[in-house]
Amino acid sequence: MAKTAKREAKTERLELRVAPSVKKVIERASAVSGLAAGDLAYAGACRILADHQLMTLQAGDREAFLDALSNPPPPAARLVAALRRRQELAR
Numbered sequence: 001m002a003k004t005a006k007r008e009a010k011t012e013r014l015e016l017r018v019a020p021s022v023k024k025v026i027e028r029a030s031a032v033s034g035l036a037a038g039d040l041a042y043a044g045a046c047r048i049l050a051d052h053q054l055m056t057l058q059a060g061d062r063e064a065f066l067d068a069l070s071n072p073p074p075p076a077a078r079l080v081a082a083l084r085r086r087q088e089l090a091r
Contacts, residue, residue, distance in 0.1 A: 010038075014038070026040065
């Protein structure tokens with residue numbers, strides 16, 4: 001965190017019930033990382049959210065995606081029919 005940024009006060013509480021084996025893993029990760037359990041949970045949550053927002057494609061997947069964007073398939077007949085029904089209902 002930048003030195004000029006203000007730290008947010010820790011006013012909220014989060015309690016978890018976990019299995020003893022999970023608690024041991026969290027305690028070991030906390031000891032190894034030097035982070036408190038709450039900060040460790042926050043770092044993990046941030047990583048999950050970042051992974052969710054970032055889509056990484058392998059080479060073959062990327063080529064298929066780009067090809068589909070460049071050469072989209074024609075719309076399915078059911079889609080065309082649904083769009084026509086919607087247009088008729090909107091009139």
